[in-house]
Amino acid sequence: MYQNIxxxxxxxxxxxxxxxxxxxxxxxxxxxSSLRREKGWIGQLIELALGASAGSKPQQDFPExxxxxxxLPLANNGIPLxxxxxxxxxxxxxxxxxxETSNVHHxxxxxxxxxxxxxxxxxxxxxxxxxxxxxxPTAEQEQILRQDWEEIMELIALGKVESISARHGDALxxxxxxxxGRSLTQAIGSEGTLIQTRPRGFYxxxxxxxxxxxxxxxx
DNA sequence: GGCTGATCATAG
DNA sequence: CTATGATCAGCC
Numbered sequence: 001m002y003q004n005i006x007x008x009x010x011x012x013x014x015x016x017x018x019x020x021x022x023x024x025x026x027x028x029x030x031x032x033s034s035l036r037r038e039k040g041w042i043g044q045l046i047e048l049a050l051g052a053s054a055g056s057k058p059q060q061d062f063p064e065x066x067x068x069x070x071x072l073p074l075a076n077n078g079i080p081l082x083x084x085x086x087x088x089x090x091x092x093x094x095x096x097x098x099x100e101t102s103n104v105h106h107x108x109x110x111x112x113x114x115x116x117x118x119x120x121x122x123x124x125x126x127x128x129x130x131x132x133x134x135x136x137p138t139a140e141q142e143q144i145l146r147q148d149w150e151e152i153m154e155l156i157a158l159g160k161v162e163s164i165s166a167r168h169g170d171a172l173x174x175x176x177x178x179x180x181g182r183s184l185t186q187a188i189g190s191e192g193t194l195i196q197t198r199p200r201g202f203y204x205x206x207x208x209x210x211x212x213x214x215x216x217x218x219x
Numbered sequence: 220g221g222c223t224g225a226t227c228a229t230a231g
Numbered sequence: 232c233t234a235t236g237a238t239c240a241g242c243c
Contacts, residue, residue, distance in 0.1 A: 039227055040236025047236075056230045056235040073238080083222090085237060120238090166223045173223090177237095180226055185232075198225090199233080206221085 001051045005065050005134065011050055012112060012132040020116070021125030023049055031125050042124075043071045046114050060107065067134070068107050072115045072209055074130065078219060080206040081120060088177055089200040091156055091187035099146045102153075104172065104202050108145065111135045113212070133216050141171070148172035149202070159188040161197055171208040177201030 002008040015023065020042065024031045027048050032038045046052075052061040052069055061069040073081040087103045099105050112134055118127030137145060148169035155164050166175045178199045189195035213219060 035227090035238060037227060038229095038236090039238040040229085042238095043236045044229095056233080058234060061235095071237085082238060085235095088233075176224055176226085178226075179228090181224090183232080 002062065002065060005067065008050070008062060008065060008067065008112065009132070009134060012114060015046070015049060015114070015129045016131045018129050019125060020045065020118075020127045020129070023129065024125070033124070035124065042073070042116055042127075043069075046071050046116075046129075060110075062112075066110050068109075068111045070111050070113055072113050072213075074115050074117050074213075075119050076117055076122075078117075078213065080209045080213070083173070083175075083206050084204040084209055085177065086172070086202040086204060089152070089156065089174055089202055091161055091185060091197070091200065092194075094153060095157060097153070099149055102149060104145065104149050108137060108204075113209075115213075131217075135212060135216070144171045152202075157188065159190045159192055161187045161200065162195075164200075166203075169205070171205055173203050173205055174200050175203055 002011070021031060023045060027045065029045065029048070032041055035041055047061065047069060050069065053063070060067060070084055072084065075081055087107055090097060112132055114132045115130035116127055117130055118124075148171055152164060152169060152172070152174050155161065164174050166173045168174065176198045181198065183199060184196040185199045186194050187197045
């Protein structure tokens with residue numbers, strides 16, 4: 001699709017200033033009146049517009065470029081409205097995974113952030129795409145992420161997954177990631193035995209993405 | 220009002 | 232079930 005990252009960025013920049021209604025019309029898809037039942041709709045619209053590999057394939061959105069695409073919902077004052085999901089957390093057979101080989105590290109190594117402005121109660125169609133930017137973690141940011149990841153993974157390995165709350169981690173947090181409370185997966189329990197627990201995912205705190213915005217746009 | 224824990228849709 | 236895309240909603 002794209003020969004290089006510059007071509008991708010050029011395409012992404014063309015989206016800036018468009019409302020979601022305009023982009024949906026260009027893509028020929030119908031807008032939902034609410035995201036309540038289609039929480040990922042905006043992300044999927046942006047994927048479609050940029051020609052990202054659709055579907056549920058693991059790894060990055062543009063594997064040939066090594067780029068992960070993330071939409072970032074912002075209130076009209078420019079502050080992130082939500083945390084950013086990164087990936088599911090491995091709760092079993094994770095002893096051999098290091099930060100360098102982790103999915104979090106891989107996904108966050110290069111991210112194309114696409115901001116979407118709009119307050120929560122604002123009609124989906126009137127929300128506006130902002131200026132995208134490409135992000136590589138700085139050494140300092142990477143250190144923070146790594147430390148959070150290592151602490152969380154150690155607790156998981158020690159069988160303490162159920163004692164990890166979303167309060168843990170400065171930039172990266174662990175939260176449930178599932179269809180509902182009934183979905184279960186295996187994890188290491190307190191006695192070193194297997195337990196059933198809710199699947200968890202890694203998320204970037206909105207305070208962290210807010211800092212990224214500040215650094216990028218000098219806010 | 221921000222944040223944590225819970226939840227929604229879809230593909231394979 | 233796990234993966235993708237995330238936001239909802241009630242508690243503090």
